[in-house]
Every structure is written in C-alpha cells, then in structure tokens.
Amino acid sequence: MxxxxxxxxxxxxxxxxxxxxxxxxxxxxxxxxxxxxxxxxxxxxxxxxxxxxxxxxxxxxxxxxxxxxxxxxxxxxxGLAPPPESPERGRYYRYLFFPGTTLEPMFTAKLLGLTNYPAQSVGWGDFERCMAAVDSLTPSADWALGVRFSAADVVFGGTLDFAVQFGWLESPTEKVAAYVRRIKDRPAYQQSHSSEWY
Ligand SMILES: N[C@@H](CCC(=O)N[C@@H](CS)C(=O)NCC(=O)O)C(=O)O
Known part of the structure; x- marks a missing residue:
C-alpha cells in the first residue's frame, strides 16, 4: 500500500x-x-x-x-470497525460521515464570516445546531462506540482535535476537551503527530 x-x-x-x-x-x-x-x-x-x-x-x-x-x-x-452486519454499523457511519459532510463545511463558513445564508438548505445548518450535534455525539467516557476504540474516533475525534488545535472551536465544552485529551494520550496518536505541526 x-x-x-x-x-x-x-x-x-x-x-x-x-x-x-x-x-x-x-x-x-x-x-x-x-x-x-x-x-x-x-x-x-x-x-x-x-x-x-x-x-x-x-x-x-x-x-x-x-x-x-x-x-x-x-x-x-x-477490531477498529464493527462487523458489517452489526447494528452498531449505523452509529459508526454517523461518526465517519458527519465531520466531512457537516462539521468541516460549518467551520469553513464560520471562518469566512458567512452569516447570511439559507441555513435550512445548506448541509451544515448553522453553528448552534452543529455544536449541539457535536455535544450529543461526543462520548462522556471511553470512545464513540463504547469501550472499544474504532475508526469512528480517528475521524470524529481527529476532526475535533484539529478544531481545538486551530481555534475553529473556540470554547470546547469540558466533555469535548476531555475526549480530545483521551485521543491525544493514545500511543499511535503520539507516534503519528509530529511536533513540526503540533
Ligand atoms: N476532503 C479531503 C480534504 C483533504 C485536504 O484538503 N487536503 C489538503 C491538505 S490538509 C490538501 O491536500 N491541499 C492541497 C491542495 O488543495 O492543493 C479529505 O478528506 O481527504
């Protein structure tokens, strides 16, 4: 590969x-x-x-x-994905798709200062709704799918990590901040994130 x-x-x-x-x-x-x-x-x-x-x-x-x-x-x-036939797969997909389809466009719109747009038509809606969704999806303990870490955490947690790091998310809630800290504590995270950028 x-x-x-x-x-x-x-x-x-x-x-x-x-x-x-x-x-x-x-x-x-x-x-x-x-x-x-x-x-x-x-x-x-x-x-x-x-x-x-x-x-x-x-x-x-x-x-x-x-x-x-x-x-x-x-x-x-x-074990970084639930088996294809598992009902957990639905929840897993939400974490995989939400960052790219909704969260990133919302951060971009916010950075560009876009305010006058049809929130009901654009995929990201508005900042308040996105933040409510982030809060609801962020696990209070462990990982997105429970005790087992998965690719959902790499994609969703990785996006939240960028958002906190680059100030796109100015005041993360304690729940989000704690989840990002758990992400950063992972040995594989530390091996893959060079100090050049972080
Ligand atoms: N939607 C893409 C975004 C990737 C992306 O924007 N990569 C940037 C670097 S962070 C890039 O390659 N920029 C080069 C360019 O646009 O010319 C993904 O999820 O992989």
Whole structure:
C-alpha cells in the first residue's frame, strides 16, 4: 500500500489510522507547497489534487474518512470497525460521515464570516445546531462506540482535535476537551503527530 502524505496536512489522520492498525505501507511525502499535488501524475490518482490518498494495488481511495473506513475493513482482526452486519454499523457511519459532510463545511463558513445564508438548505445548518450535534455525539467516557476504540474516533475525534488545535472551536465544552485529551494520550496518536505541526 502507498500512502500519499505530508506531516502538515490532514494526512496525519490517515497516518494515525495506519499506525493504530500497525499496517505496513510505503509513505510517499507529497510537497503541497511546491505544487506536487497539481502534477498530471498525481491528478491521475486524485483528481482533487488533495492528500491523503491511499493506493492499495488497483484500489485508489481518497478522502480521510473513506481511507479510514477502508483500512478498518481491510484489517477486521484489529477490531477498529464493527462487523458489517452489526447494528452498531449505523452509529459508526454517523461518526465517519458527519465531520466531512457537516462539521468541516460549518467551520469553513464560520471562518469566512458567512452569516447570511439559507441555513435550512445548506448541509451544515448553522453553528448552534452543529455544536449541539457535536455535544450529543461526543462520548462522556471511553470512545464513540463504547469501550472499544474504532475508526469512528480517528475521524470524529481527529476532526475535533484539529478544531481545538486551530481555534475553529473556540470554547470546547469540558466533555469535548476531555475526549480530545483521551485521543491525544493514545500511543499511535503520539507516534503519528509530529511536533513540526503540533
Ligand atoms: N476532503 C479531503 C480534504 C483533504 C485536504 O484538503 N487536503 C489538503 C491538505 S490538509 C490538501 O491536500 N491541499 C492541497 C491542495 O488543495 O492543493 C479529505 O478528506 O481527504
């Protein structure tokens, strides 16, 4: 497997996932600043010109959440995803999809100072509703799916970690702050998050 990565990017989240799994892979550093993601060769594998990208034989996976979900299913013995037939899978999917479809666009809208928009039509609604959803999804103890850590925590917890780190979430509740602290205490998190950026 090839993991297209840069330590100062969202690819740290997929690197963290690979580290949690102990998955052997080749790490390919992509220099975003010098425009490597704009090369014809790179656009062949990721037309968005974004990192991370995972290439597993003939399979190309882009998007942080999709890569984490793909890897969790590829290594079922590591237990980072509920089995496909489990009812827990519904809750698991919510954590995987909510950050990219709703939380990130909301933070972007907030950073851009967008206020005059149709909240009923846009997917992220508004800041208050997103924060209520974050509060409801954040576990008071342990992890998103209970006592067992999963890819849901890598994707959802990883997004909350970025949000706290970069000030997108100015005043996290104690519940959110404590969850982010539990995330940061994980050995695989610490191995995959270099001090260059953090
Ligand atoms: N939706 C993408 C976002 C990835 C993304 O925005 N990556 C940034 C770095 S954090 C990037 O590659 N930027 C390079 C560019 O846009 O040219 C995902 O979930 O993987």
């Amino acid at each position: 090839k993991h297209y990565y840069n330590p100062a990017s969202r690819a740290v989240t997929t690197h963290w996932m690979l580290t949690e799994l102990g998955a052997e892979h080749e790490q390919i550093i992509v220099n975003v600043q010098s425009g490597e993601t704009a090369s014809m060769e790179y656009r062949e594998i990721n037309p968005m010109g974004k990192i991370p990208t995972l290439v597993d034989g003939d399979v190309i996976v882009t998007e942080v959440a999709a890569i984490c979900a793909y890897l969790a299913d590829k290594y079922p013995e590591q």
